[in-house]
Amino acid sequence: MEHLKFNIEKLRASGLRPTRQRLAICKILFNRKETFHFTIDQLKKIAEKNIKKKISLATLYNTVHAFEKKGYLKEISLKGNKTFFDTNTKNHHHFYDEETSQLADIKNENISISNLPKIPNGKKIKEIEITIKVANNNQKQN
Amino acid sequence: MEHLKFNIEKLRASGLRPTRQRLAICKILFNRKETFHFTIDQLKKIAEKNIKKKISLATLYNTVHAFEKKGYLKEISLKGNKTFFDTNTKNHHHFYDEETSQLADIKNENISISNLPKIPNGKKIKEIEITIKVANNNQKQN
DNA sequence: AAGTTACTTTATAATGATTCTAAACTATAA
DNA sequence: TTATAGTTTAGAATCATTATAAAGTAACTT
Ligand SMILES: [Mn+2]
Ligand SMILES: [Mn+2]
Ligand SMILES: [Zn+2]
Ligand SMILES: [Zn+2]
Numbered sequence A, B: 001m002e003h004l005k006f007n008i009e010k011l012r013a014s015g016l017r018p019t020r021q022r023l024a025i026c027k028i029l030f031n032r033k034e035t036f037h038f039t040i041d042q043l044k045k046i047a048e049k050n051i052k053k054k055i056s057l058a059t060l061y062n063t064v065h066a067f068e069k070k071g072y073l074k075e076i077s078l079k080g081n082k083t084f085f086d087t088n089t090k091n092h093h094h095f096y097d098e099e100t101s102q103l104a105d106i107k108n109e110n111i112s113i114s115n116l117p118k119i120p121n122g123k124k125i126k127e128i129e130i131t132i133k134v135a136n137n138n139q140k141q142n
Numbered sequence C: 001a002a003g004t005t006a007c008t009t010t011a012t013a014a015t016g017a018t019t020c021t022a023a024a025c026t027a028t029a030a
Numbered sequence D: 001t002t003a004t005a006g007t008t009t010a011g012a013a014t015c016a017t018t019a020t021a022a023a024g025t026a027a028c029t030t
Helices: A002-013 A020-030 A040-050 A057-070 B002-013 B020-030 B040-050 B057-070
Strands: A037-039 A074-076 A084-086 A094-097 A102-105 A112-114 A123-136 B037-039 B074-076 B084-086 B094-097 B102-105 B112-114 B123-136
Touching: A002 A020, A020 A040, A020 A057, A037 A040, A037 A102, A040 A057, B002 B020, B020 B040, B020 B057, B037 B040, B037 B102, B040 B057
Parallel strands: A094 A123, B094 B123
Antiparallel strands: A037 A084, A074 A084, A094 A102, A112 B112, A123 B123, B037 B084, B074 B084, B094 B102
């Protein structure tokens, strides 16, 4: 478990105590090769499957928000009732399949916007988000 | 009130009875020059100010969703607890000021994306949404 | 016009996600 | 080891939204 030490350090470095719960959540969220997009509900299901001792729902919320505040997670803008989080905290863009509620990062670093409009007076750009909504190709065309 | 006849016809044409409540909501939403972006809560406050007889919260939800289904309103993707609606139902893009929760349409029709990534296999694009998050220029830089 | 019916509105209850609370627990420093 | 601040937890509270079902109304039929 080389990951374990890393996660403990990561937590310590940000002033968060490396508790059993937080380490278990770190393992779910950060010990993977691909970006992970999730809702609290999905995280809860994964935690239930993979962790012997139950983590309370309040702790899942607390921890995810603590990680968000420390910059390890990012909240994603999507319509719908549930909040999505993203382990990729860089400014990036998404494919979103509304049928399956699956998010995927757009890998292409070259994607950009042409003919960017002028920003309203007195305002400055904080972030630009592009969401490409996709559907199955073999769908009835409506 | 030339608008009134128009709204009555609009409702009739879509199989919705032109009730007092619906006409009052139409007036708030559609009888303006600019695109209108709103939450149910904001609509409720406007209705309370402008309409003598109270419209129930349930009717606001019912009506907004009926209008959405008929294609007169569009739901907007934003993070946060509340759902935003938009009287501009065309595919278009937004400025979003998170400090004030204000949405504004990007007027520029020429805005476009360059180096569009390839779509995942078996999927097709349904819609592309660009959100430019803005903040006040004179803000502490964090 | 009166009767009929389907549609609509409404108050209120139910739901579901999220946040709050305050007591029990625990990591860490003294 | 003790003290302390940080953490976890169950459960309550909150807030947006949706469901329910009874009363009201628009529009059609006679
Ligand atoms: Mn948050
Ligand atoms: Mn809707
Ligand atoms: Zn992402
Ligand atoms: Zn708009």
